[in-house]
Amino acid sequence: MTRLGxxxxxxAFFAVFFAYPVAAIVGRGLKVDGAWQLGRIGEVxxxxxxxxxxxxxxxQALASTALTLLIALPGAYVFARFDFPGRQVLRAVVxxxxxxxxxxxxxxxxxxxxxxxxxxxxxxxxLDTTVWAILLAxxxxxxxxxxxTVGGLWAQLDPRQEEAARxxxxxxxxxxxxxxxxxxxxxxxxxxxxxxxxxxxxxGVVQILGGPTFSTLEVEIxxxxxxxxxxxxxxxxxxxxxxxxxxxxxxxxxxxxxxxxALRLVDPSATARRPRGVGQGALLAGVLVSVLLLLVLPLxxxxxxxxxxxxxxxxxxxxxxxxxxxxxxxxxAIGNSLEYAVAATxxxxxxxxxxxxxxTRRDAGRLVRGFDALLMLPLGVSAVxxxxxxxxxxxxxxxxxxSSWILVPLAQALVGxxxxxRTMLPVLRAVDGRLREAAAVLGASPWRVWRExxxxxxxxxxxxxxxxxxxxxxxxxxATVFIARPDNPTLPVAVAxxxxxxxxxxxxxxxxxxxxxxVVCAVALLVLERLRTDRxxxx
Amino acid sequence: xxTKKYCAVLVGLGLVTLSACGSGSDGSSGSDSKTVTLVSHDxxxxxxxxxxxxxxxxxYTVKVLKDGDAGQAVNKAILTKDNPQGDVFFxxxxxxxxxxxxxxxxxxxDAKGSATVKPAYRVDETKHRVTPIDTGDICVNYDKAYFSxxxxxxxTSFADLVKPEYKNLLVTENAATSSPGLGxxxxxxxQFGDGGTSxxxxxxxxxxxxxxxxxxxxxxVKVVDGWEQAYDQEFSGSAGGKKAGGDRPLVVSYASSPPAxxxxxxxxxxxxxxxxxxxxxFRQTEYAGLLSNAENTKGGKAFIDxxxxxxxxxxxxxxxxxxxxxxxxxxxxxxxxxxxQAKDPExxxxxxxxxxxxxxxxxxxxxxxx
Numbered sequence: 001m002t003r004l005g006x007x008x009x010x011x012a013f014f015a016v017f018f019a020y021p022v023a024a025i026v027g028r029g030l031k032v033d034g035a036w037q038l039g040r041i042g043e044v045x046x047x048x049x050x051x052x053x054x055x056x057x058x059x060q061a062l063a064s065t066a067l068t069l070l071i072a073l074p075g076a077y078v079f080a081r082f083d084f085p086g087r088q089v090l091r092a093v094v095x096x097x098x099x100x101x102x103x104x105x106x107x108x109x110x111x112x113x114x115x116x117x118x119x120x121x122x123x124x125x126x127l128d129t130t131v132w133a134i135l136l137a138x139x140x141x142x143x144x145x146x147x148x149t150v151g152g153l154w155a156q157l158d159p160r161q162e163e164a165a166r167x168x169x170x171x172x173x174x175x176x177x178x179x180x181x182x183x184x185x186x187x188x189x190x191x192x193x194x195x196x197x198x199x200x201x202x203x204g205v206v207q208i209l210g211g212p213t214f215s216t217l218e219v220e221i222x223x224x225x226x227x228x229x230x231x232x233x234x235x236x237x238x239x240x241x242x243x244x245x246x247x248x249x250x251x252x253x254x255x256x257x258x259x260x261x262a263l264r265l266v267d268p269s270a271t272a273r274r275p276r277g278v279g280q281g282a283l284l285a286g287v288l289v290s291v292l293l294l295l296v297l298p299l300x301x302x303x304x305x306x307x308x309x310x311x312x313x314x315x316x317x318x319x320x321x322x323x324x325x326x327x328x329x330x331x332x333a334i335g336n337s338l339e340y341a342v343a344a345t346x347x348x349x350x351x352x353x354x355x356x357x358x359x360t361r362r363d364a365g366r367l368v369r370g371f372d373a374l375l376m377l378p379l380g381v382s383a384v385x386x387x388x389x390x391x392x393x394x395x396x397x398x399x400x401x402x403s404s405w406i407l408v409p410l411a412q413a414l415v416g417x418x419x420x421x422r423t424m425l426p427v428l429r430a431v432d433g434r435l436r437e438a439a440a441v442l443g444a445s446p447w448r449v450w451r452e453x454x455x456x457x458x459x460x461x462x463x464x465x466x467x468x469x470x471x472x473x474x475x476x477x478x479a480t481v482f483i484a485r486p487d488n489p490t491l492p493v494a495v496a497x498x499x500x501x502x503x504x505x506x507x508x509x510x511x512x513x514x515x516x517x518x519v520v521c522a523v524a525l526l527v528l529e530r531l532r533t534d535r536x537x538x539x
Numbered sequence: 540x541x542t543k544k545y546c547a548v549l550v551g552l553g554l555v556t557l558s559a560c561g562s563g564s565d566g567s568s569g570s571d572s573k574t575v576t577l578v579s580h581d582x583x584x585x586x587x588x589x590x591x592x593x594x595x596x597x598x599y600t601v602k603v604l605k606d607g608d609a610g611q612a613v614n615k616a617i618l619t620k621d622n623p624q625g626d627v628f629f630x631x632x633x634x635x636x637x638x639x640x641x642x643x644x645x646x647x648x649d650a651k652g653s654a655t656v657k658p659a660y661r662v663d664e665t666k667h668r669v670t671p672i673d674t675g676d677i678c679v680n681y682d683k684a685y686f687s688x689x690x691x692x693x694x695t696s697f698a699d700l701v702k703p704e705y706k707n708l709l710v711t712e713n714a715a716t717s718s719p720g721l722g723x724x725x726x727x728x729x730q731f732g733d734g735g736t737s738x739x740x741x742x743x744x745x746x747x748x749x750x751x752x753x754x755x756x757x758x759x760v761k762v763v764d765g766w767e768q769a770y771d772q773e774f775s776g777s778a779g780g781k782k783a784g785g786d787r788p789l790v791v792s793y794a795s796s797p798p799a800x801x802x803x804x805x806x807x808x809x810x811x812x813x814x815x816x817x818x819x820x821f822r823q824t825e826y827a828g829l830l831s832n833a834e835n836t837k838g839g840k841a842f843i844d845x846x847x848x849x850x851x852x853x854x855x856x857x858x859x860x861x862x863x864x865x866x867x868x869x870x871x872x873x874x875x876x877x878x879x880q881a882k883d884p885e886x887x888x889x890x891x892x893x894x895x896x897x898x899x900x901x902x903x904x905x906x907x908x909x
Contacts, residue, residue: 028618049905115772115783212713212764212908226611227716228897229638391615395622402624485604497581499767504782 006358007371010417013351016399017410018378021389022238025225028392029235037232044236050220054240057200057216060131064138064199065192071139071290072146073188078287079147080154082280083272092525094295095144099468099521101477101492102141102204104514107499108298109137109209111305111511118301129211137205140294142195149191150184157183159271186255193252197245201380203478217241222384238385245380249373299518306511314508330509333494334516337474340405340490344412344473349466351413352420359421360428375421378414383478386411390483405488411479416469423468427461460531467528471521491517575838576602576625578830580612583629584858585851593845599838609718610635617642620831626839629672629827629846634721636662636669636826637893645669645828648840652847655865660824662889669826672846673861676794676881677722678820679709680813682776685788694789696818697730700755707759710773710787713908715900717765718823723791724903725892726821727751729885733895748899749906756907761787770796776813778804794820794881795860798873802857811877820881824864 030037044050079091097105112118113127113136120126127133157180165175203218215223217237224234275284306314318331352375359372378386390411394401401407431454439449477492484493491513498510577583583605594601604625606612613635616628620643631639639645645668653661653670660671679700681693694700700709712720727748734747763769771779774790777800797811827846829839845851852863856870862880863870 049901049909052909115785120784207764212716212762223716226607226614228900229610229614229617230897388615388618392618395619402619402622482607504779 010355024393025389029231061200076151080151099471106208314512341473343409347413348416348469352417356424387482412473420465423465578625626833636889669828676820679816682788709789711791726885797877820884822884
């Protein structure tokens with residue numbers, strides 16, 4: 001009963017701000033005179049260019065996932081098991097890309113591999129409009145997902161188990177294969193599925209780096225809705241993506257549950273040690289070099305471009321109202337972004353916290369487990385679908401929010417909630433119910449039990465969840481760009497608009513704003529690193 | 540027990556947050572009759588003083604909602620037409636006009652001053668659902684320095700572009716995603732006819748725009764997604780392209796691009812570094828209309844009247860790099876000197892565009908991009 005009570009608000013939130021708008025836009029495309037035109041699904045899927053899009057979407061996601069695992073798994077090991085100076089800072093740095101808006105990442109990669117980019121200047125190599133630029137950008141984005149998901153668990157695996165196997169005569173490989181790998185496999189699978197999900201639904205990266213030839217499902221939905229205005233094709237594609245994402249999430253939920261099976265976990269600080277020997281030194285060096293080349297270099301190019309004018313000219317230009325692009329000086333976007341992100345964080349923490357509380361018990365029924373997967377859906381549904389859905393569905397009393405500023409934080413909270421749930425859930429599940437019972441037996445009121453038992457245990461996780469929701473909201477682009485008001489742009493929206501205007505000054509300002517956004521995200525993440533003691537969260 | 544409390548507290552908190560947010564909104568747009576809300580695309584721009592004068596004279600406050608690029612803005616306006624976000628929409632062009640009209644986006648209003656509009660730009664003259672506001676020509680631009688260095692005459696027509704001496708020189712935009720890209724495709728269709736429909740005679744003898752584009756592709760045309768990329772990255776003649784190392788001396792842009800190179804030049808050049816191939820032009824006209832279900836129709840009408848005043852018409856060129864549509868409006872000297880309007884541009888009736896656009900873009904995509 002109480003669990004259902006807890007779920008009232010999250011369910012209402014998702015029904016009103018996700019399911020209803022998405023259903024409205026899909027209905028607009030597929031309903032003629034009140035009747036569903038389901039025959040359209042077959043028609044659309046029979047088109048060769050649509051099948052081409054589906055095929056490209058799938059194979060680039062598979063390739064991106066494989067490449068990410070290949071490059072990031074050694075990183076996960078190094079971050080988990082090695083102790084080296086600057087580890088904490090570097091862990092925050094590799095997470096920065098994950099929360100950066102895709103438009104910024106796309107631009108950074110263009111500056112690196114595009115015309116007049118670093119590689120072009122040095123060796124005349126250009127990768128833009130090739131699939132390689134897309135794949136590398138996907139690795140850049142998702143490196144942190146693997147390092148955090150797999151590395152987090154790896155750090156807590158008791159190394160003595162493997163040592164015991166060695167002692168009993170197993171070879172190093174055999175010990176690793178029989179002891180570590182089985183323990184790690186569900187985490188690797190979960191990470192791979194998340195990377196697959198994020199790259200399957202990739203939008204900004206493909207749009208900016210892919211040129212006119214490459215198109216993922218998500219880009220195609222955008223084109224069909226926003227440019228071709230073929231709402232029925234867009235609706236069919238939305239449904240296809242919905243089904244695919246639902247399947248990915250179901251498998252993900254299954255692997256997550258398997259990961260929660262009893263493992264002997266230890267304090268991560270006890271497992272990390274300084275690298276020993278040539279082999280380990282080389283591994284560490286290799287990981288550091290790959291991080292430098294793939295993650296730090298694109299970010300550094302952004303910063304360098306933003307400073308490519310004497311006396312911080314591009315930064316100073318941000319404070320002037322240019323009269324054309326915005327109705328406010330671009331610098332005002334920082335204030336807007338922070339305000340929106342705070343509101344979005346508050347909403348995400350309340351909704352996500354309640355949902356996590358409802359999902360806490362392991363013996364939760366099928367219904368509740370389904371809800372768990374449902375909460376992740378906004379991560380995989382086209383932002384343009386949500387954005388257009390908001391426009392056409394939230395426009396009548398009592399929910400006439402279309403011209404209200406709250407629309408932006410609501411859309412951002414939709415992507416923030418899954419992170420809150422995934423961070424809070426493991427911690428809440430770890431709270432021993434007997435502690436609460438003991439407190440109650442000793443005469444504490446329920447409120448006091450919550451304050452004295454639960455709160456101290458989950459406070460840290462709550463802060464981390466809030467921090468992640470904040471960073472993700474700050475970087476949210478796809479839906480925000482549809483609903484942000486022109487006189488109240490957020491940082492990513494301002495960057496995109498500056499980029500779409502010709503001239504050095506606009507480009508330089510875009511780089512300067514991106515750098516500011518990057519620094520804000522990095523600071524938020526560094527604070528989180530300091531807070532994080534246990535690594536049980538999934539992100 | 541305890542979870543119940545949890546729940547109550549958190550739900551309470553959530554409701555407080557949500558309701559606080561609700562009351563924080565600043566009300567719906569244009570609800571008072573003293574505000575006129577204009578919905579437009581990102582390129583909308585006007586001198587502050589000119590807009591202030593209108594506000595002072597009419598007593599209305601103007602609110603502007605820039606809603607994405609031209610296509611997006613029209614599509615969003617159509618999706619929200621039952622409960623529009625504003626009173627007036629500006630920026631639907633002849634390539635999208637039928638989509639707007641067929642979807643009932645506008646209500647009739649015969650603007651004061653519609654008689655001063657040059658006859659060539661007038662449309663929908665029986666119902667007056669839209670008012671022409673500005674016009675421009677989508678044409679191939681060339682890099683003067685490249686052609687004088689290589690002692691080559693710049694191309695002057697569509698047919699020239701497929702000649703071997705211009706191999707690998709042209710960059711254009713994706714017709715599916717860019718309005719100059721679509722304009723260039725429509726221009727070629729107006730010139731060569733539609734060879735794709737099975738009934739047409741061109742199809743039988745292999746003519747039409749499809750055959751032209753096949754030759755253009757064989758001649759090394761490069762296609763990029765948007766105008767910014769084509770003009771500021773790939774084109775060798777623009778200030779941005781020079782800096783980016785662009786190596787294509789021919790680009791699909793506007794007749795008003797050379798004046799822009801002069802006006803925004805730093806330092807200001809004595810002559811335009813680029814020229815226009817006038818035989819490759821397609822005429823684009825932008826319209827404004829009073830939105831159906833607008834809240835402030837009176838204010839909206841006054842604003843459309845304002846768009847046709849000489850003051851606004853003469854203010855447009857330097858703000859949006861377009862030409863006026865009314866008789867007797869003067870344009871800046873740079874425009875007449877470096878980028879006059881095409882004398883005989885390709886044109887196409889909006890109804891024809893509406894009938895064939897989507898199919899053409901589709902076959903163009905598979906012909907040129909795949």
